Amino acid sequence: MKVYISFDMEGISGIVDWDQCTGSGPAVAMGQELTLAEINAAIDGALKAGATEFVVNDAHYRMQNLDPRLLHGDATYISGAHKPGYMMEGLTSDFDVIFFIGYHGSISGVPSVMSHSYSPSVFTELRVNDIEVGESGVNALVALGQRVPIGLISGDRATALQAEPLMKQAIMVQVKDSITRYAASNLHPHIAHKRLSEAGERAVEAAKSIELPAIELPATITMSFQTSDQAELASWITGVERADLRSCTITGSDPLALYRSFVGACYLTRQAQGR
Numbered sequence: 001m002k003v004y005i006s007f008d009m010e011g012i013s014g015i016v017d018w019d020q021c022t023g024s025g026p027a028v029a030m031g032q033e034l035t036l037a038e039i040n041a042a043i044d045g046a047l048k049a050g051a052t053e054f055v056v057n058d059a060h061y062r063m064q065n066l067d068p069r070l071l072h073g074d075a076t077y078i079s080g081a082h083k084p085g086y087m088m089e090g091l092t093s094d095f096d097v098i099f100f101i102g103y104h105g106s107i108s109g110v111p112s113v114m115s116h117s118y119s120p121s122v123f124t125e126l127r128v129n130d131i132e133v134g135e136s137g138v139n140a141l142v143a144l145g146q147r148v149p150i151g152l153i154s155g156d157r158a159t160a161l162q163a164e165p166l167m168k169q170a171i172m173v174q175v176k177d178s179i180t181r182y183a184a185s186n187l188h189p190h191i192a193h194k195r196l197s198e199a200g201e202r203a204v205e206a207a208k209s210i211e212l213p214a215i216e217l218p219a220t221i222t223m224s225f226q227t228s229d230q231a232e233l234a235s236w237i238t239g240v241e242r243a244d245l246r247s248c249t250i251t252g253s254d255p256l257a258l259y260r261s262f263v264g265a266c267y268l269t270r271q272a273q274g275r
């Protein structure tokens with residue numbers, strides 16, 4: 001039983017500002033400890049249910065946030081920022097279930113701590129088949145392409161709301177309730193860990209019966225950008241169509257190819273800078 005974990009930091013209980021999860025200031029160390037503890041709690045639950053292998057993909061900022069010696073479950077740690085598979089690097093079809101830990105709300109949605117969609121200086125909204133999605137919805141394309149179900153998603157309330165349409169059967173663990181984009185009511189870590197552990201256990205037990213993400217193929221990703229320059233740059237990628245002044249679409253039947261083009265657009269459009 002193999003478990004794939006993609007983690008972010010904005011959706012971890014206790015983290016509410018960039019200084020807790022970017023740069024190298026004193027607040028980051030605590031943010032990283034809180035993150036590690038949530039991941040380990042989910043792994044502990046999965047171990048109880050018989051999971052035997054873990055791959056943990058660091059999907060936040062420079063993507064080297066954890067001390068690999070401290071990961072439970074003898075997990076393999078995928079780290080480093082230059083990854084073609086980005087937030088889903090390393091997911092292959094031989095995994096049994098996926099956990100998204102520390103996820104957050106989209107830039108265009110209800111208030112959610114440090115909300116963004118991949119790149120805050122680039123995207124103003126992302127849609128999959130015309131459903132507004134957070135990062136979980138885009139990443140679900142890779143889950144679908146590799147035919148691995150998403151069993152657990154943790155973050156704030158907005159994270160759960162946005163994941164629900166495409167991942168109805170995933171267990172949502174709400175570890176905080178965002179008040180604004182820089183404030184939240186956070187569960188005590190003990191409570192958050194208990195819930196994550198229980199959810200990890202249940203998700204592994206249920207893995208075989210969880211349906212794949214509900215994304216009809218061929219699918220379309222619609223990317224809305226901050227500036228027309230960014231839309232122009234994205235349209236240079238084969239398969240990316242300009243929809244209007246500040247948006248582009250990618251359509252196709254292969255969800256992995258769609259995600260690859262999306263990642264290409266992410267990397268490229270940053271060059272045009274934000275507003």
Ligand SMILES: [Zn+2]
Pocket residue numbers: 008009010059060061
């Ligand atoms: Zn992040």
